[in-house]
Amino acid sequence: MYDKTVRRRRAVLALLVVLSLLLLTAYFGEAPDGRLHAVQRDFLTVVSPVQNGANKALKPVRDLFGWFGETLHAKGQRDELLKQVGKLRRELVADQSEKRTYHELLGMFHLDQLSVSDYRPVTATVVDKSPNIWYSTVTIDAGEAAGVRDNDPVINGEGLVGKVAEVASDGAVVDLITDSTMGVSARIGKANATGIVQPKVGEPNDLLLQYLPSTASAVPGEYVVTSGTVASPDDSLYPPGILIGQVTSVNEESAYKSVNVHPVVNLHNLDVVQVLTAGAGTRAANVSSLAASLPAGQSSGTAGEQLASTAAEG
Protein backbone atom coordinates (compact mmCIF):
# COMPACT_ATOMS: atom_id res chain seq x y z
CA MET A 1 0.00 0.00 0.00
CA TYR A 2 2.82 2.39 1.00
CA ASP A 3 4.82 1.44 -2.12
CA LYS A 4 1.79 2.07 -4.29
CA THR A 5 1.30 5.55 -2.79
CA VAL A 6 4.97 6.41 -3.26
CA ARG A 7 4.94 5.14 -6.86
CA ARG A 8 1.81 7.14 -7.66
CA ARG A 9 3.21 10.30 -6.09
CA ARG A 10 6.45 10.01 -8.05
CA ALA A 11 4.58 9.20 -11.25
CA VAL A 12 2.44 12.34 -10.88
CA LEU A 13 5.53 14.49 -10.32
CA ALA A 14 7.36 12.94 -13.27
CA LEU A 15 4.31 13.36 -15.50
CA LEU A 16 3.89 17.05 -14.61
CA VAL A 17 7.58 17.83 -15.06
CA VAL A 18 7.66 16.07 -18.44
CA LEU A 19 4.46 17.88 -19.46
CA SER A 20 5.99 21.24 -18.51
CA LEU A 21 9.15 20.51 -20.47
CA LEU A 22 7.12 19.36 -23.48
CA LEU A 23 5.08 22.58 -23.37
CA LEU A 24 8.24 24.65 -23.11
CA THR A 25 9.92 22.85 -25.99
CA ALA A 26 6.85 23.00 -28.22
CA TYR A 27 6.26 26.67 -27.43
CA PHE A 28 9.80 27.64 -28.30
CA GLY A 29 9.86 25.43 -31.37
CA GLU A 30 6.77 26.81 -33.05
CA ALA A 31 6.23 30.01 -35.00
CA PRO A 32 4.35 32.96 -33.44
CA ASP A 33 1.23 31.87 -35.33
CA GLY A 34 1.54 28.29 -34.07
CA ARG A 35 -1.04 26.29 -32.16
CA LEU A 36 0.12 27.06 -28.61
CA HIS A 37 0.40 30.77 -29.37
CA ALA A 38 -3.11 30.59 -30.82
CA VAL A 39 -4.34 28.94 -27.62
CA GLN A 40 -2.82 31.81 -25.64
CA ARG A 41 -4.50 34.37 -27.88
CA ASP A 42 -7.85 32.55 -27.56
CA PHE A 43 -7.42 32.44 -23.81
CA LEU A 44 -6.71 36.16 -23.81
CA THR A 45 -9.86 36.74 -25.88
CA VAL A 46 -11.96 34.72 -23.44
CA VAL A 47 -10.59 36.19 -20.24
CA SER A 48 -10.23 39.80 -21.42
CA PRO A 49 -13.83 40.75 -20.53
CA VAL A 50 -13.46 38.98 -17.18
CA GLN A 51 -10.17 40.72 -16.49
CA ASN A 52 -11.69 44.01 -17.53
CA GLY A 53 -14.61 43.57 -15.14
CA ALA A 54 -12.35 42.41 -12.32
CA ASN A 55 -10.03 45.33 -12.98
CA LYS A 56 -12.86 47.84 -12.65
CA ALA A 57 -14.21 46.15 -9.52
CA LEU A 58 -10.79 45.99 -7.87
CA LYS A 59 -9.66 49.49 -8.86
CA PRO A 60 -10.52 51.02 -5.45
CA VAL A 61 -8.39 48.36 -3.75
CA ARG A 62 -5.50 49.04 -6.11
CA ASP A 63 -5.86 52.78 -5.64
CA LEU A 64 -5.83 52.39 -1.87
CA PHE A 65 -2.59 50.38 -1.91
CA GLY A 66 -1.12 52.73 -4.49
CA TRP A 67 -2.03 55.77 -2.40
CA PHE A 68 0.25 54.71 0.47
CA GLY A 69 3.23 54.15 -1.81
CA GLU A 70 2.68 57.33 -3.77
CA THR A 71 2.30 59.47 -0.65
CA LEU A 72 5.69 58.28 0.59
CA HIS A 73 7.34 59.41 -2.64
CA ALA A 74 5.32 62.59 -3.09
CA LYS A 75 7.42 64.89 -0.91
CA GLY A 76 10.71 64.04 -2.58
CA GLN A 77 9.12 64.31 -6.00
CA ARG A 78 7.60 67.71 -5.20
CA ASP A 79 10.99 69.24 -4.28
CA GLU A 80 12.57 67.77 -7.40
CA LEU A 81 9.72 68.97 -9.60
CA LEU A 82 9.83 72.50 -8.18
CA LYS A 83 13.46 72.72 -9.27
CA GLN A 84 12.57 71.38 -12.70
CA VAL A 85 9.69 73.83 -13.13
CA GLY A 86 12.03 76.78 -12.74
CA LYS A 87 14.50 75.32 -15.22
CA LEU A 88 11.83 74.37 -17.72
CA ARG A 89 10.18 77.77 -17.55
CA ARG A 90 13.40 79.40 -18.67
CA GLU A 91 13.83 76.81 -21.43
CA LEU A 92 10.24 77.24 -22.58
CA VAL A 93 10.72 80.92 -23.30
CA ALA A 94 13.78 80.19 -25.43
CA ASP A 95 12.14 77.19 -27.14
CA GLN A 96 9.00 79.09 -28.11
CA SER A 97 10.93 81.49 -30.30
CA GLU A 98 12.96 78.58 -31.76
CA LYS A 99 9.75 76.69 -32.52
CA ARG A 100 8.35 79.64 -34.43
CA THR A 101 11.51 79.81 -36.52
CA TYR A 102 11.43 76.04 -37.06
CA HIS A 103 7.86 76.06 -38.38
CA GLU A 104 8.66 78.95 -40.67
CA LEU A 105 11.59 76.95 -42.09
CA LEU A 106 9.49 73.79 -42.48
CA GLY A 107 6.91 75.73 -44.42
CA MET A 108 9.56 77.40 -46.50
CA PHE A 109 11.13 74.07 -47.56
CA HIS A 110 7.79 72.17 -47.77
CA LEU A 111 8.96 69.61 -45.22
CA ASP A 112 6.50 67.73 -43.08
CA GLN A 113 7.06 65.25 -40.31
CA LEU A 114 4.86 62.46 -39.08
CA SER A 115 3.59 63.28 -35.64
CA VAL A 116 1.31 61.86 -32.99
CA SER A 117 -1.59 63.75 -34.56
CA ASP A 118 -1.29 61.58 -37.70
CA TYR A 119 -2.33 58.55 -35.64
CA ARG A 120 -5.73 57.67 -34.27
CA PRO A 121 -5.23 57.25 -30.51
CA VAL A 122 -7.25 54.47 -28.89
CA THR A 123 -7.59 54.91 -25.15
CA ALA A 124 -7.30 51.69 -23.17
CA THR A 125 -7.19 50.64 -19.55
CA VAL A 126 -4.43 48.42 -18.20
CA VAL A 127 -6.13 45.34 -16.81
CA ASP A 128 -3.19 43.04 -15.99
CA LYS A 129 0.49 43.28 -15.31
CA SER A 130 3.15 40.61 -15.21
CA PRO A 131 4.29 40.09 -11.60
CA ASN A 132 7.89 38.99 -12.16
CA ILE A 133 11.01 40.90 -13.04
CA TRP A 134 11.62 38.99 -16.26
CA TYR A 135 8.50 39.98 -18.14
CA SER A 136 7.74 43.67 -18.60
CA THR A 137 4.31 43.36 -20.15
CA VAL A 138 0.84 44.67 -19.42
CA THR A 139 -2.51 43.62 -20.81
CA ILE A 140 -4.91 46.32 -22.01
CA ASP A 141 -8.64 46.14 -22.67
CA ALA A 142 -8.54 47.28 -26.31
CA GLY A 143 -7.85 44.90 -29.16
CA GLU A 144 -8.49 44.27 -32.82
CA ALA A 145 -12.09 45.42 -32.48
CA ALA A 146 -10.81 48.90 -31.59
CA GLY A 147 -8.34 48.96 -34.47
CA VAL A 148 -5.28 47.94 -32.44
CA ARG A 149 -2.62 46.07 -34.44
CA ASP A 150 0.70 44.38 -33.67
CA ASN A 151 3.58 46.83 -33.17
CA ASP A 152 1.35 49.88 -32.61
CA PRO A 153 3.11 52.41 -30.34
CA VAL A 154 1.66 52.83 -26.84
CA ILE A 155 1.97 56.08 -24.88
CA ASN A 156 0.45 57.79 -21.89
CA GLY A 157 0.36 61.38 -20.63
CA GLU A 158 3.98 61.15 -19.48
CA GLY A 159 5.65 59.57 -22.51
CA LEU A 160 6.41 56.34 -24.33
CA VAL A 161 5.08 53.19 -22.68
CA GLY A 162 5.91 50.46 -25.23
CA LYS A 163 4.40 48.72 -28.22
CA VAL A 164 1.69 46.17 -28.85
CA ALA A 165 3.11 42.64 -28.89
CA GLU A 166 0.03 40.42 -29.15
CA VAL A 167 -3.52 41.27 -30.12
CA ALA A 168 -6.80 39.50 -29.37
CA SER A 169 -10.25 40.75 -30.33
CA ASP A 170 -10.92 42.64 -27.08
CA GLY A 171 -7.49 42.88 -25.55
CA ALA A 172 -3.82 43.18 -26.28
CA VAL A 173 -0.50 42.53 -24.62
CA VAL A 174 1.90 45.48 -24.55
CA ASP A 175 5.67 45.06 -24.26
CA LEU A 176 6.90 47.89 -22.03
CA ILE A 177 10.05 49.80 -22.99
CA THR A 178 11.86 47.94 -20.19
CA ASP A 179 11.13 44.54 -21.77
CA SER A 180 14.27 42.70 -22.87
CA THR A 181 12.93 42.41 -26.44
CA MET A 182 12.54 46.16 -26.93
CA GLY A 183 14.74 48.59 -28.85
CA VAL A 184 13.57 52.12 -29.64
CA SER A 185 15.38 54.54 -31.91
CA ALA A 186 15.87 57.70 -29.95
CA ARG A 187 17.76 60.95 -29.80
CA ILE A 188 18.97 63.23 -27.08
CA GLY A 189 17.11 66.50 -27.09
CA LYS A 190 19.82 69.12 -27.48
CA ALA A 191 22.66 67.11 -29.05
CA ASN A 192 20.30 65.73 -31.69
CA ALA A 193 22.43 62.56 -31.71
CA THR A 194 20.53 59.34 -32.35
CA GLY A 195 20.95 55.88 -30.86
CA ILE A 196 18.90 52.93 -29.69
CA VAL A 197 17.23 52.79 -26.30
CA GLN A 198 17.22 49.30 -24.82
CA PRO A 199 16.58 47.97 -21.33
CA LYS A 200 19.66 48.16 -19.19
CA VAL A 201 21.01 44.64 -18.81
CA GLY A 202 20.46 43.42 -15.27
CA GLU A 203 18.58 46.55 -14.21
CA PRO A 204 14.96 45.96 -15.18
CA ASN A 205 13.75 49.46 -14.33
CA ASP A 206 16.34 51.43 -16.27
CA LEU A 207 17.25 52.01 -19.90
CA LEU A 208 20.43 52.47 -21.87
CA LEU A 209 20.72 54.71 -24.94
CA GLN A 210 23.42 53.01 -27.00
CA TYR A 211 25.39 53.60 -30.19
CA LEU A 212 25.63 57.36 -29.80
CA PRO A 213 28.51 58.91 -31.75
CA SER A 214 31.50 59.40 -29.48
CA THR A 215 31.40 63.11 -30.27
CA ALA A 216 27.82 63.52 -29.10
CA SER A 217 27.45 65.58 -25.97
CA ALA A 218 25.11 64.36 -23.28
CA VAL A 219 24.63 65.67 -19.79
CA PRO A 220 22.59 64.24 -16.92
CA GLY A 221 19.10 65.69 -16.81
CA GLU A 222 18.69 65.94 -20.59
CA TYR A 223 15.61 64.39 -22.10
CA VAL A 224 15.63 61.46 -24.52
CA VAL A 225 12.87 61.34 -27.13
CA THR A 226 11.91 59.01 -29.98
CA SER A 227 13.71 59.81 -33.21
CA GLY A 228 11.00 58.71 -35.65
CA THR A 229 13.09 55.94 -37.21
CA VAL A 230 12.98 52.16 -36.81
CA ALA A 231 15.71 49.92 -35.43
CA SER A 232 14.67 46.79 -37.36
CA PRO A 233 12.03 45.88 -39.98
CA ASP A 234 9.68 44.30 -37.41
CA ASP A 235 9.99 47.27 -35.10
CA SER A 236 7.36 49.89 -34.42
CA LEU A 237 7.64 53.28 -36.10
CA TYR A 238 7.24 55.57 -33.13
CA PRO A 239 6.36 59.14 -34.06
CA PRO A 240 9.27 61.47 -33.35
CA GLY A 241 9.46 63.56 -30.22
CA ILE A 242 7.74 61.26 -27.76
CA LEU A 243 9.45 61.56 -24.40
CA ILE A 244 11.21 58.36 -23.26
CA GLY A 245 13.31 59.32 -20.28
CA GLN A 246 15.93 61.48 -18.69
CA VAL A 247 19.70 60.97 -18.82
CA THR A 248 21.10 59.91 -15.45
CA SER A 249 24.77 59.27 -16.35
CA VAL A 250 27.09 58.94 -19.34
CA ASN A 251 29.38 55.98 -20.16
CA GLU A 252 32.32 56.38 -22.52
CA GLU A 253 34.02 52.99 -22.31
CA SER A 254 33.88 52.05 -25.98
CA ALA A 255 33.99 53.62 -29.44
CA TYR A 256 30.33 54.50 -29.06
CA LYS A 257 28.97 56.55 -26.25
CA SER A 258 26.07 55.24 -24.21
CA VAL A 259 23.97 56.96 -21.60
CA ASN A 260 21.86 55.61 -18.77
CA VAL A 261 18.27 56.73 -19.05
CA HIS A 262 15.55 56.64 -16.45
CA PRO A 263 12.07 56.29 -18.00
CA VAL A 264 9.76 59.25 -17.37
CA VAL A 265 6.72 57.00 -17.36
CA ASN A 266 5.98 55.31 -14.06
CA LEU A 267 5.75 51.81 -15.51
CA HIS A 268 4.82 50.33 -12.15
CA ASN A 269 1.64 52.30 -11.98
CA LEU A 270 0.04 52.32 -15.42
CA ASP A 271 -3.67 52.84 -15.46
CA VAL A 272 -4.79 54.40 -18.74
CA VAL A 273 -2.70 54.33 -21.94
CA GLN A 274 -3.21 55.32 -25.56
CA VAL A 275 -2.47 53.05 -28.48
CA LEU A 276 -1.47 55.02 -31.57
CA THR A 277 -3.27 53.18 -34.35
CA ALA A 278 -2.85 53.91 -38.01
CA GLY A 279 -5.90 53.18 -40.13
CA ALA A 280 -5.36 51.54 -43.55
CA GLY A 281 -4.37 54.04 -46.21
CA THR A 282 -3.48 56.81 -43.78
CA ARG A 283 -0.20 58.58 -43.94
CA ALA A 284 1.03 56.99 -40.71
CA ALA A 285 0.22 53.49 -42.04
CA ASN A 286 1.99 54.18 -45.32
CA VAL A 287 5.14 55.40 -43.61
CA SER A 288 5.09 52.43 -41.22
CA SER A 289 4.80 49.93 -44.06
CA LEU A 290 7.54 51.77 -45.94
CA ALA A 291 9.77 51.45 -42.88
CA ALA A 292 9.00 47.74 -42.53
CA SER A 293 9.74 47.08 -46.20
CA LEU A 294 13.24 48.58 -46.16
CA PRO A 295 15.95 45.92 -46.59
CA ALA A 296 18.09 45.15 -43.58
CA GLY A 297 21.44 46.86 -43.34
CA GLN A 298 20.53 50.37 -44.45
CA SER A 299 22.23 52.42 -41.87
CA SER A 300 21.68 55.97 -40.91
CA GLY A 301 25.17 56.28 -39.60
CA THR A 302 24.54 55.06 -36.09
CA ALA A 303 25.33 51.38 -35.70
CA GLY A 304 22.45 48.99 -35.99
CA GLU A 305 19.86 51.59 -36.80
CA GLN A 306 17.96 51.20 -40.00
CA LEU A 307 16.80 54.38 -41.56
CA ALA A 308 13.17 54.91 -42.19
CA SER A 309 12.86 58.52 -41.43
CA THR A 310 9.39 59.82 -41.00
CA ALA A 311 10.43 62.99 -42.74
CA ALA A 312 10.97 61.06 -45.98
CA GLU A 313 7.35 61.36 -47.01
CA GLY A 314 7.06 65.10 -46.96
Added chain:
Amino acid sequence: MTGSGISGSLLARVAALAVVVVFFQIGVVSEVPVFGVNVDLSPLLVAFIGLLCGSTLGAVTGFAVGLLVDLALVQELGVTSLIFTLIGYWSGRLRELRDPQAALTPLLVGAAAAAASLIGYSLMEFMLGVDAPVSLELLRQIVLGIVVDTIAAVPMWLIVRHSLEGALPEDPRRRRRRRAYTTGGLSPLSRS
Protein backbone atom coordinates in the same frame (compact mmCIF):
# COMPACT_ATOMS: atom_id res chain seq x y z
CA MET B 1 -13.70 11.33 -1.08
CA THR B 2 -10.95 9.90 -3.29
CA GLY B 3 -8.55 7.17 -2.32
CA SER B 4 -5.83 9.57 -1.21
CA GLY B 5 -8.13 11.43 1.18
CA ILE B 6 -8.61 14.32 -1.25
CA SER B 7 -12.30 15.16 -1.43
CA GLY B 8 -14.19 16.81 -4.27
CA SER B 9 -14.92 19.70 -1.93
CA LEU B 10 -11.19 20.22 -1.37
CA LEU B 11 -10.48 20.13 -5.11
CA ALA B 12 -13.23 22.68 -5.77
CA ARG B 13 -11.92 25.00 -3.05
CA VAL B 14 -8.34 24.70 -4.30
CA ALA B 15 -9.43 25.44 -7.89
CA ALA B 16 -11.52 28.46 -6.84
CA LEU B 17 -8.72 29.77 -4.64
CA ALA B 18 -6.18 29.35 -7.46
CA VAL B 19 -8.30 31.29 -9.98
CA VAL B 20 -9.13 34.10 -7.53
CA VAL B 21 -5.52 34.49 -6.34
CA VAL B 22 -4.05 34.44 -9.86
CA PHE B 23 -6.45 37.10 -11.15
CA PHE B 24 -6.07 39.19 -7.98
CA GLN B 25 -2.31 38.88 -8.43
CA ILE B 26 -2.14 40.01 -12.04
CA GLY B 27 -4.98 42.53 -11.75
CA VAL B 28 -4.15 44.25 -8.47
CA VAL B 29 -1.04 43.10 -6.61
CA SER B 30 1.27 43.32 -9.63
CA GLU B 31 0.35 46.96 -10.11
CA VAL B 32 1.29 47.99 -6.60
CA PRO B 33 5.08 47.88 -6.14
CA VAL B 34 6.45 47.50 -2.62
CA PHE B 35 10.05 48.76 -2.18
CA GLY B 36 10.28 48.82 -5.98
CA VAL B 37 9.32 45.17 -6.52
CA ASN B 38 6.07 43.30 -6.93
CA VAL B 39 4.70 40.86 -4.40
CA ASP B 40 4.10 37.48 -6.06
CA LEU B 41 1.33 35.58 -4.33
CA SER B 42 1.24 32.62 -6.74
CA PRO B 43 4.27 30.67 -5.40
CA LEU B 44 3.03 31.29 -1.85
CA LEU B 45 -0.38 29.88 -2.75
CA VAL B 46 1.16 26.78 -4.33
CA ALA B 47 3.54 26.22 -1.39
CA PHE B 48 0.78 26.56 1.20
CA ILE B 49 -1.56 24.23 -0.67
CA GLY B 50 1.27 21.68 -0.75
CA LEU B 51 1.92 22.25 2.94
CA LEU B 52 -1.73 21.70 3.82
CA CYS B 53 -2.78 19.06 1.27
CA GLY B 54 0.34 17.03 0.50
CA SER B 55 2.81 16.63 -2.33
CA THR B 56 0.53 15.25 -5.04
CA LEU B 57 -2.10 17.97 -4.81
CA GLY B 58 0.67 20.53 -4.28
CA ALA B 59 2.38 19.50 -7.52
CA VAL B 60 -0.86 19.39 -9.51
CA THR B 61 -1.91 22.81 -8.18
CA GLY B 62 1.54 24.17 -8.99
CA PHE B 63 1.27 22.95 -12.57
CA ALA B 64 -2.24 24.36 -13.02
CA VAL B 65 -1.47 27.74 -11.43
CA GLY B 66 1.71 28.03 -13.51
CA LEU B 67 -0.18 27.26 -16.69
CA LEU B 68 -2.88 29.80 -15.81
CA VAL B 69 -0.25 32.49 -15.14
CA ASP B 70 1.58 31.75 -18.41
CA LEU B 71 -1.66 31.76 -20.39
CA ALA B 72 -3.06 34.92 -18.84
CA LEU B 73 0.18 36.88 -19.21
CA VAL B 74 1.13 35.46 -22.63
CA GLN B 75 4.47 34.20 -21.33
CA GLU B 76 6.46 31.15 -22.47
CA LEU B 77 4.22 28.19 -21.68
CA GLY B 78 5.75 25.66 -19.31
CA VAL B 79 8.28 27.83 -17.45
CA THR B 80 6.06 28.81 -14.53
CA SER B 81 4.37 25.39 -14.53
CA LEU B 82 7.70 23.63 -14.09
CA ILE B 83 8.86 25.87 -11.24
CA PHE B 84 5.52 25.85 -9.42
CA THR B 85 5.17 22.06 -9.78
CA LEU B 86 8.46 21.61 -7.96
CA ILE B 87 7.51 24.17 -5.29
CA GLY B 88 4.16 22.46 -4.65
CA TYR B 89 5.73 19.01 -4.52
CA TRP B 90 8.56 20.11 -2.24
CA SER B 91 6.28 21.80 0.28
CA GLY B 92 3.98 18.77 0.25
CA ARG B 93 6.92 16.48 0.96
CA LEU B 94 7.93 18.77 3.82
CA ARG B 95 4.55 18.17 5.38
CA GLU B 96 4.65 14.42 4.76
CA LEU B 97 8.18 13.94 6.11
CA ARG B 98 8.48 16.54 8.89
CA ASP B 99 4.97 17.84 9.53
CA PRO B 100 6.33 21.15 10.89
CA GLN B 101 4.07 22.72 13.49
CA ALA B 102 6.13 25.76 14.50
CA ALA B 103 4.47 29.16 14.25
CA LEU B 104 7.24 30.35 11.93
CA THR B 105 6.70 27.52 9.44
CA PRO B 106 4.51 29.53 7.00
CA LEU B 107 7.04 32.36 7.07
CA LEU B 108 9.97 30.05 6.31
CA VAL B 109 8.07 28.05 3.70
CA GLY B 110 6.91 31.32 2.08
CA ALA B 111 10.48 32.64 1.99
CA ALA B 112 11.75 29.37 0.52
CA ALA B 113 8.96 29.29 -2.09
CA ALA B 114 9.64 32.91 -3.08
CA ALA B 115 13.37 32.22 -3.33
CA ALA B 116 12.78 29.06 -5.38
CA SER B 117 10.41 30.94 -7.68
CA LEU B 118 12.64 33.99 -8.24
CA ILE B 119 15.91 32.09 -8.55
CA GLY B 120 14.27 29.33 -10.59
CA TYR B 121 12.82 31.92 -12.95
CA SER B 122 16.16 33.63 -13.32
CA LEU B 123 17.93 30.34 -14.06
CA MET B 124 15.28 29.34 -16.59
CA GLU B 125 15.51 32.71 -18.34
CA PHE B 126 19.30 32.47 -18.48
CA MET B 127 19.02 28.96 -19.93
CA LEU B 128 16.45 30.18 -22.46
CA GLY B 129 18.90 32.78 -23.68
CA VAL B 130 17.73 36.07 -22.21
CA ASP B 131 20.65 38.49 -22.38
CA ALA B 132 20.95 39.50 -18.75
CA PRO B 133 24.15 38.78 -16.85
CA VAL B 134 24.00 38.66 -13.08
CA SER B 135 24.23 42.21 -11.76
CA LEU B 136 23.96 43.75 -8.34
CA GLU B 137 20.63 45.32 -9.31
CA LEU B 138 19.21 41.94 -10.34
CA LEU B 139 20.39 40.37 -7.09
CA ARG B 140 18.88 43.31 -5.19
CA GLN B 141 15.56 42.77 -6.96
CA ILE B 142 15.63 39.06 -6.14
CA VAL B 143 16.48 39.64 -2.47
CA LEU B 144 13.83 42.37 -2.16
CA GLY B 145 11.33 40.08 -3.89
CA ILE B 146 12.02 37.35 -1.34
CA VAL B 147 11.65 39.83 1.53
CA VAL B 148 8.30 41.25 0.39
CA ASP B 149 6.97 37.78 -0.44
CA THR B 150 7.99 36.59 3.02
CA ILE B 151 6.08 39.49 4.55
CA ALA B 152 3.05 38.58 2.43
CA ALA B 153 3.37 34.91 3.45
CA VAL B 154 1.66 35.34 6.81
CA PRO B 155 -1.66 36.82 5.56
CA MET B 156 -1.55 34.47 2.57
CA TRP B 157 -1.15 31.47 4.88
CA LEU B 158 -4.13 32.57 6.97
CA ILE B 159 -6.27 33.02 3.84
CA VAL B 160 -5.31 29.64 2.35
CA ARG B 161 -5.76 27.77 5.63
CA HIS B 162 -9.07 29.45 6.35
CA SER B 163 -10.35 28.75 2.82
CA LEU B 164 -9.47 25.05 2.96
CA GLU B 165 -10.39 24.39 6.59
CA GLY B 166 -12.94 21.63 6.94
CA ALA B 167 -12.03 19.99 3.65
CA LEU B 168 -8.39 19.09 4.40
CA PRO B 169 -7.35 15.43 4.27
CA GLU B 170 -6.92 13.58 7.56
CA ASP B 171 -3.30 13.17 8.53
CA PRO B 172 -2.56 9.84 10.32
CA ARG B 173 0.61 11.20 11.88
CA ARG B 174 -1.24 14.14 13.39
CA ARG B 175 -3.94 11.82 14.69
CA ARG B 176 -1.27 9.68 16.39
CA ARG B 177 0.39 12.74 17.87
CA ARG B 178 -2.89 14.10 19.21
CA ARG B 179 -3.68 10.75 20.82
CA ALA B 180 -0.22 10.58 22.37
CA TYR B 181 -0.65 13.99 23.93
CA THR B 182 -4.17 13.44 25.20
CA THR B 183 -4.06 9.80 26.43
CA GLY B 184 -1.62 8.91 29.16
CA GLY B 185 -1.47 5.24 28.11
CA LEU B 186 0.72 5.86 25.09
CA SER B 187 3.23 8.08 26.81
CA PRO B 188 6.56 6.37 27.54
CA LEU B 189 6.80 8.35 30.78
CA SER B 190 3.51 7.04 32.11
CA ARG B 191 4.52 3.48 31.26
CA SER B 192 7.73 3.62 33.30
